[in-house]
Amino acid sequence: MKKLLLAALVLSANVFAADTFDAQTIKVTEQLKEKSLNSELAYDIVARLTTEVGPRMAGTPKDLEAVDWAMKELQRLGFDKVWKEPAKFPAWLRYSESAEIILPSKQPIHITALGNSVSTPKDGTRAPIVIFETLEELEAAPENAAKGKIVFINYRMDRSLDGNSYGPAVQARNRGAVVASQKGAVAFMMRSVSTAKHRFAHTGGNHYKDGIKAIPAVALANPDADQIERLLQLGHKVEVNLNVQAESKGMGTSYNVIGEFTGTEKPNEYVLLGAHLDSWDLGTGALDDGAGVAIITAAAKHISELTKTKRSVRVVLFAAEEQGLWGAKAYVKKHQDELGNIVAAAESDFGADLIYAVESRVASNSLPTVRAIAKHLKDLGVKYDARNNAFGGPDLIPFKDSKVVPIFSLHQDGTDYFDYHHTADDTLDKIDPVKLNQNVAVYAVFAYLAAQSQTKMIGK
Amino acid sequence: MKKLLLAALVLSANVFAADTFDAQTIKVTEQLKEKSLNSELAYDIVARLTTEVGPRMAGTPKDLEAVDWAMKELQRLGFDKVWKEPAKFPAWLRYSESAEIILPSKQPIHITALGNSVSTPKDGTRAPIVIFETLEELEAAPENAAKGKIVFINYRMDRSLDGNSYGPAVQARNRGAVVASQKGAVAFMMRSVSTAKHRFAHTGGNHYKDGIKAIPAVALANPDADQIERLLQLGHKVEVNLNVQAESKGMGTSYNVIGEFTGTEKPNEYVLLGAHLDSWDLGTGALDDGAGVAIITAAAKHISELTKTKRSVRVVLFAAEEQGLWGAKAYVKKHQDELGNIVAAAESDFGADLIYAVESRVASNSLPTVRAIAKHLKDLGVKYDARNNAFGGPDLIPFKDSKVVPIFSLHQDGTDYFDYHHTADDTLDKIDPVKLNQNVAVYAVFAYLAAQSQTKMIGK
Numbered sequence: 001m002k003k004l005l006l007a008a009l010v011l012s013a014n015v016f017a018a019d020t021f022d023a024q025t026i027k028v029t030e031q032l033k034e035k036s037l038n039s040e041l042a043y044d045i046v047a048r049l050t051t052e053v054g055p056r057m058a059g060t061p062k063d064l065e066a067v068d069w070a071m072k073e074l075q076r077l078g079f080d081k082v083w084k085e086p087a088k089f090p091a092w093l094r095y096s097e098s099a100e101i102i103l104p105s106k107q108p109i110h111i112t113a114l115g116n117s118v119s120t121p122k123d124g125t126r127a128p129i130v131i132f133e134t135l136e137e138l139e140a141a142p143e144n145a146a147k148g149k150i151v152f153i154n155y156r157m158d159r160s161l162d163g164n165s166y167g168p169a170v171q172a173r174n175r176g177a178v179v180a181s182q183k184g185a186v187a188f189m190m191r192s193v194s195t196a197k198h199r200f201a202h203t204g205g206n207h208y209k210d211g212i213k214a215i216p217a218v219a220l221a222n223p224d225a226d227q228i229e230r231l232l233q234l235g236h237k238v239e240v241n242l243n244v245q246a247e248s249k250g251m252g253t254s255y256n257v258i259g260e261f262t263g264t265e266k267p268n269e270y271v272l273l274g275a276h277l278d279s280w281d282l283g284t285g286a287l288d289d290g291a292g293v294a295i296i297t298a299a300a301k302h303i304s305e306l307t308k309t310k311r312s313v314r315v316v317l318f319a320a321e322e323q324g325l326w327g328a329k330a331y332v333k334k335h336q337d338e339l340g341n342i343v344a345a346a347e348s349d350f351g352a353d354l355i356y357a358v359e360s361r362v363a364s365n366s367l368p369t370v371r372a373i374a375k376h377l378k379d380l381g382v383k384y385d386a387r388n389n390a391f392g393g394p395d396l397i398p399f400k401d402s403k404v405v406p407i408f409s410l411h412q413d414g415t416d417y418f419d420y421h422h423t424a425d426d427t428l429d430k431i432d433p434v435k436l437n438q439n440v441a442v443y444a445v446f447a448y449l450a451a452q453s454q455t456k457m458i459g460k
Numbered sequence: 461m462k463k464l465l466l467a468a469l470v471l472s473a474n475v476f477a478a479d480t481f482d483a484q485t486i487k488v489t490e491q492l493k494e495k496s497l498n499s500e501l502a503y504d505i506v507a508r509l510t511t512e513v514g515p516r517m518a519g520t521p522k523d524l525e526a527v528d529w530a531m532k533e534l535q536r537l538g539f540d541k542v543w544k545e546p547a548k549f550p551a552w553l554r555y556s557e558s559a560e561i562i563l564p565s566k567q568p569i570h571i572t573a574l575g576n577s578v579s580t581p582k583d584g585t586r587a588p589i590v591i592f593e594t595l596e597e598l599e600a601a602p603e604n605a606a607k608g609k610i611v612f613i614n615y616r617m618d619r620s621l622d623g624n625s626y627g628p629a630v631q632a633r634n635r636g637a638v639v640a641s642q643k644g645a646v647a648f649m650m651r652s653v654s655t656a657k658h659r660f661a662h663t664g665g666n667h668y669k670d671g672i673k674a675i676p677a678v679a680l681a682n683p684d685a686d687q688i689e690r691l692l693q694l695g696h697k698v699e700v701n702l703n704v705q706a707e708s709k710g711m712g713t714s715y716n717v718i719g720e721f722t723g724t725e726k727p728n729e730y731v732l733l734g735a736h737l738d739s740w741d742l743g744t745g746a747l748d749d750g751a752g753v754a755i756i757t758a759a760a761k762h763i764s765e766l767t768k769t770k771r772s773v774r775v776v777l778f779a780a781e782e783q784g785l786w787g788a789k790a791y792v793k794k795h796q797d798e799l800g801n802i803v804a805a806a807e808s809d810f811g812a813d814l815i816y817a818v819e820s821r822v823a824s825n826s827l828p829t830v831r832a833i834a835k836h837l838k839d840l841g842v843k844y845d846a847r848n849n850a851f852g853g854p855d856l857i858p859f860k861d862s863k864v865v866p867i868f869s870l871h872q873d874g875t876d877y878f879d880y881h882h883t884a885d886d887t888l889d890k891i892d893p894v895k896l897n898q899n900v901a902v903y904a905v906f907a908y909l910a911a912q913s914q915t916k917m918i919g920k
Contacts, residue, residue: 051690054567065565105525107514107744110884198658199743199885223887227744230511230888283659284567284687424570425659427683428690 036441042298050284057281058320059091079259087330089320091252095245103239109224114206124243147184163414177217191225200423254319270312274347276321283426292348299443309451328395344450347393353413359385361407366457496901502758510744517741518780519551539719547790549780551712555705563699570681574666584703607644623874637677651685660883714779730772734807736781743886752808759903769911788855804910807853813873819845821867826917
C-alpha cells in the first residue's frame with residue numbers, strides 16, 4: 001500500500017513537472033540551500049565592494065577601480081574563467097550642486113543634479129517657480145507657460161511591492177527637462193522619484209533631445225519639495241537659485257566583468273546571472289547594485305563548492321547600467337550569434353529584500369522545466385508566477401528583445417527599495433544579511449537546476 | 461445607600477487628592493481636551509514657522525526673522541501681553557564643511573562641524589585616523605597617543621524611551637575635541653550622537669578650554685562611521701581630509717519672545733510654559749523645537765478660548781538654547797526676584813511624540829496638588845511618575861537651580877527622537893499631527909489646572 005501510494009505520488013508529481021531532476025541533483029539542491037542560507041560570502045562581497053571601492057560611477061576613476069576589484073575577486077573565488085569586455089558609454093561628471101530658496105526668505109534646499117544635466121552659470125540660475133503636479137499637466141500647458149521660470153513637477157511616487165510604481169514616476173525624470181525647455185523654462189526641477197520621508201535627493205538618468213535647448217535638471221528631496229509646495233500654498237511667490245556644475249565628457253570606456261564555472265557536458269551552453277557593477281556617485285551602491293553583484297557571485301561560487309554542472313554558469317557584472325544599459329548592450333552585440341547558448345538568464349538589480357516569486361519568459365514547451373525548477377524554490381518562500389511574461393531586469397532588456405534568450409524574473413520585495421534608490425543613503429547598513437542569503441539561495445538553486453535540466457529551455 | 465456611597469467616594473478621592481477642582485473647572489478641563497485634540501492650530505504654527513522661516517540658528521539673520529515671526533504670531537493669537545527680552549550668546553557661523561577618505565581610496569564622507577568648531581586650513585586638514593571606542597579610552601591613552609592624527613571616537617548611542625542614553629553619548633561631543641587636542645590630535649571627529657541608520661551627521665555644541673589648542677571638531681553620519689570602522693578592521697591605513705570653514709563672531713544678541721494671558725485673581729502668579737525658538741542651521745527645526753513652540757502656544761491659546769484663568773499663563777520662547785541655554789539664563793537673571801511667582805514650569809523640547817508620564821519637582825506639601833492635576837491627565841495616556849525629581853528640560857535648568865520654582869516634566873516618548881536630532885532631516889514631515897495634539901491637550905490641562913489650583917505650589 002505504501003509503495004503504491006509513493007508510486008502514485010511520483011506519477012502525479014511527474015504530471016505537473018515532467019522534467020524532474022534525479023535524486024543526486026535534488027540532494028545537491030538541498031545542500032545548496034543549506035550552504036547559501038548559512039554562508040557569509042555574499043555579505044562579505046558587498047561589504048568589501050562598497051567599503052574598499054565605495055561609489056563607482058561609470059566615467060570616474062572609481063569605476064575602473066571597481067573593474068579591477070571585481071576581476072581580482074572572481075579570480076580569488078576560483079572561477080574557471082575570468083575576463084572583461086569593453087563597453088562604451090556617454091560619460092558625465094558631477095562637480096557640485098546646491099540650491100536655496102531666495103524668496104520669500106532665504107533657506108537652503110537639498111537637491112541633486114540628474115544624470116547628464118548641463119551646468120548652470122557659475123552663480124546659479126535664479127528664477128520664480130511654476131508648479132505642475134504631473135508631466136502630463138506640463139505637456140498640456142500652453143507654449144511659454146514656463147517662460148523664464150523654473151518648472152517644478154511635484155509628482156509623488158507610490159509605494160509598491162513589485163516596484164511597478166516606478167514606471168509612471170520616472171517619466172518626469174527621463175523627459176521633464178525637454179518638455180520644460182519646450183515651454184520656455186530656464187531650469188527643471190522635480191520631486192524625487194522616491195518613497196522616502198528623508199531629506200535625500202534621488203538622482204538618475206535625464207535625457208535631452210537634439211534641437212531642444214538643454215536646461216539644468218535636478219531632483220529635490222521630498223521634504224524640500226513639501227517645503228516649496230507649502231510656500232506656494234501659503235500664497236508666497238517662490239524664487240529659487242539652483243547651482244549645478246557638471247560636465248559631459250564624451251564617450252568613455254568601462255568593462256563588463258565576467259566569470260564562468262565551465263560545464264562538464266555542454267560547456268558552451270550557459271546560465272547567465274547578471275548584476276551591474278557600476279553605481280551612481282552619491283551613495284556607495286550597496287542596494288544598487290552591490291547586493292546583486294554579491295548575490296549572483298556567491299550563488300555561482302556555492303554551486304562550484306558542491307559540484308560541477310553539466311552546463312556552464314556565467315556571472316556577468318555589467319558596466320555603465322546607470323547611464324543606459326551600455327554594458328548589457330555591448331554584451332548582446334558581441335555575443336549576438338551565440339545568444340541561443342544561454343539556457344536561462346536572470347538579473348539581480350532590485351536591492352536585497354526577499355524574493356517572493358519566480359516568473360519566466362520562455363517558449364511554451366519549456367514551461368515544464370520552469371515548473372520543475374520552481375518547485376524547488378517553494379520552501380525558500382518563492383511562489384511560481386505563471387504569467388510567463390518576465391521583464392527580467394533592466395540589463396536583460398536587450399536579451400529579452402532578442403527573443404532567443406529564456407528570461408527569468410526572481411521577483412523581490414521592493415516595498416522599501418525606492419526609499420534609498422540613487423541616493424547618498426544607499427549604504428551597506430541597509431542590507432539585512434539574512435534576507436541577502438535568501439536571495440543567494442534562490443539564485444543558486446535556480447542556476448544549478450537550469451544548468452542541469454534535461455531539456456534545454458528556449459526563449460520567446 | 462446611593463448617596464452614602466457617593467459621599468464615601470468623594471471622601472476617598474479627597475484622601476488621595478486633597479486639592480480637587482470644582483465642577484466648573486473639571487468641565488472646562490474636559491472641554492480643553494476635546495478642543496486640543498481636534499484643533500489644527502499647533503500643526504499650523506509649526507508648519508508655518510518651519511516653512512516660512514525655516515532654519516533659525518542664533519547668530520544668523522534667520523533667528524531675528526523668527527523673533528519677528530513669533531512676536532506677530534502671539535499678537536495674532538490675541539495674547540494679552542506680548543514682549544521680548546534680550547539675551548546675549550556667543551555667536552558662531554558655519555560656512556562650509558566636507559570630508560573625504562583619501563587612503564586607501566578616495567571617497568566622500570558625510571560630516572558636519574560641531575558648534576563652535578574652528579576652521580581647518582583652506583584646503584583642509586589631512587591626517588591618518590586613530591580610533592577610540594569611547595571618550596574614556598581616549599582619556600586613558602598616553603600623552604601624544606594621537607600626535608599628528610585625527611582622533612575618531614566611535615561610540616554608539618543606544619535607543620531609549622526616556623532619552624537617558626543621550627547623556628553618556630554627548631560627553632564626547634562636549635569634551636572630545638579638548639581631550640583629543642591634549643593627546644596631540646590635529647582634528648577631532650566622532651560618530652554622531654544618533655540612533656539613525658540614515659546618512660545624516662548630527663551637529664551640536666562642542667566646547668573648547670582655555671589654554672588647550674582648539675582643533676576642528678566634526679561628527680560623522682553613522683554609515684560613514686561604519687565605513688571607516690570597516691576600513692580599519694580590513695587592515696587599511698585610513699587617511700581623511702576634513703574641511704570645515706566656520707567662524708566665531710563674538711557675542712550676539714537674540715530675544716526671548718514672551719506672551720501672556722493674564723490671570724483675573726492673581727495676575728502676578730503664573731504658569732510658565734517653555735520651548736526654544738532657535739534651532740540649529742541644518743534642518744528646519746521641526747522636532748527641535750518648532751514642535752515645542754507650537755505645543756505650548758496652542759495650549760495657552762486653547763485655554764484662553766474657553767475661559768479666563770485665576771493666575772496668568774505665560775509662554776516663553778527661549779533664545780539661543782542650542783548655544784548653551786542663553787535665553788533661559790537671561791530670563792532667570794532678569795526675573796530673579798520674582799521667580800517665586802512661578803507656580804509651575806514645564807518645557808516642551810523633545811520632539812512631538814506622545815507624552816506618557818508627568819513628574820514634578822515640588823516641596824512635599826505641594827504633592828496633593830500635583831496628584832490632583834495628574835488625575836486629569838490619565839485619560840490622555842499620561843501616568844503619574846511619583847519620583848518628584850523632574851529634570852524639566854534644558855531651559856529649565858537655571859529655574860531648577862533656583863530651588864524656588866515648581867518644575868514639571870511631561871515625559872515624551874523619545875524612542876525615535878535621536879534619529880533626527882540636530883540633522884538636516886529635522887523637517888515638518890517627521891511630526892504626526894495626532895501625536896502633536898495629544899501634547900497640546902496635556903500641556904493645556906496641566907497649565908489650566910496649575911493656574912486654577914487652590915493651593916499655590918512651591919519648588920524645592
